Amino acid sequence: MTDLAIYPLSEEHRMLRDAARDFAINEITPIAAAFDESGEFPHETIRKMGAMGFMGIEVPEEYGGAGMDALAYVLALEEISKADASHGVIMSVNNSLYCHGILKFGTEAQKKKFVTPVASGKAIGAYSLTEPMSGSDAGTMKSRAVRQGDFYVLNGRKSWVTSGPVADYLVVFMMTDPEKKHKGISAFLVEGNTPGLKRGKKEPKLGIRASATSELIFDDCRIPAENLLGAEGEGFKIAMTVLDAGRIGIAAQALGIAEAAYEAARGYAAQREAFGQPIGAFQGTGFKIADMKTRIEAARLLTYNAALKKERSKTTGERFTQEAAMAKLFASETAMYVTHAAVQIHGGMGYSKELPVERYFRDAKITEIYEGTSEIQRLVISRAELGLK
């Protein structure tokens, strides 16, 4: 990895990055192919990642986290995702979609109860926004939460929930006042074992197969009114704010996938010979290597910049929506470009399950879809540029 002159890493950052890299190489790389094949959730390595502090990197130590900054989070996530994108997304959702939102909008009691077990990696957190008929247009959800005395009663069907089948705690978005459209959405903290919460079908997926994704069915699920996160009607704003952080995580995940594919392709291009010379000596391959490397460096700059802006926002309160969208857009499309080229450079071996290159290719695709498709990122970026919202 190139050292980026404009981001001199501190000693603490380097130590964390190296610890994540060692862990990824020793603990995750050896099992990644088998878990991809079986589609089993990697409970044991995730628990170990919790013990290393990776499941709540930016969470203050008083709530079970590692108390580090946004750049540290991205550096560690990149290394974990380089070994396996499934571990990467489980870590990303835990840190940013789950812990970040509760830290930002939760009460002291909510932080203690709902963040501490998840940030320490003893429990798994999930974020549930999407519904079967409400994906990109997130403000049109149908699920209802109705206040009854000291409780809210939740009803509806949510879909595409990362870690849905295994989550111990969830942030869930539902309509409390449908007439107000997106201003009638509220956010709730739900314990996974609450009666009335059922896990729906686990999705069979193209990639990130070791991360579990499912529907959630809420059937008269009663939760204490004190589990409302933020105020009634504030849910859409919370969902969007949290996705800004989540998108930086997905950018880091995409960067890790791209790096893994790039390193494999570079090694192969230097060593595999055809027509009397290494295939990298042919411009058709060498120029691919140049473009892969350049795009990865550009994706890294955007991702680290978004992380630094997120860190600054902790004191200034400024939004980093556009930076996060640009990082996610560019890094995910880079992951697709690089993994596609890596398969091509490997020829038949790139298509074989004997090498991880085909897995990188399958895993990369989701980064252009979840936490806002590339089209949604372009919408967010262009609206900000044109002053349309």
Ligand code: CAA
């Ligand atoms: N931060 C804070 N507030 C925001 C915001 C942000 N990033 N983006 C929008 N808002 C606010 C706006 O200021 C506006 O507030 P007011 O009503 O007070 O004026 C309000 O939210 C509505 O904003 P818009 O009018 O822009 O809303 P819209 O309906 O046009 O939608 C959108 C905007 C960007 C398209 C949004 O719907 C979006 O991001 N969609 C994609 C959803 C998504 O990413 N889903 C993925 C779900 S998670 C997942 O993938 C699964 C998983 O487990 C990993």
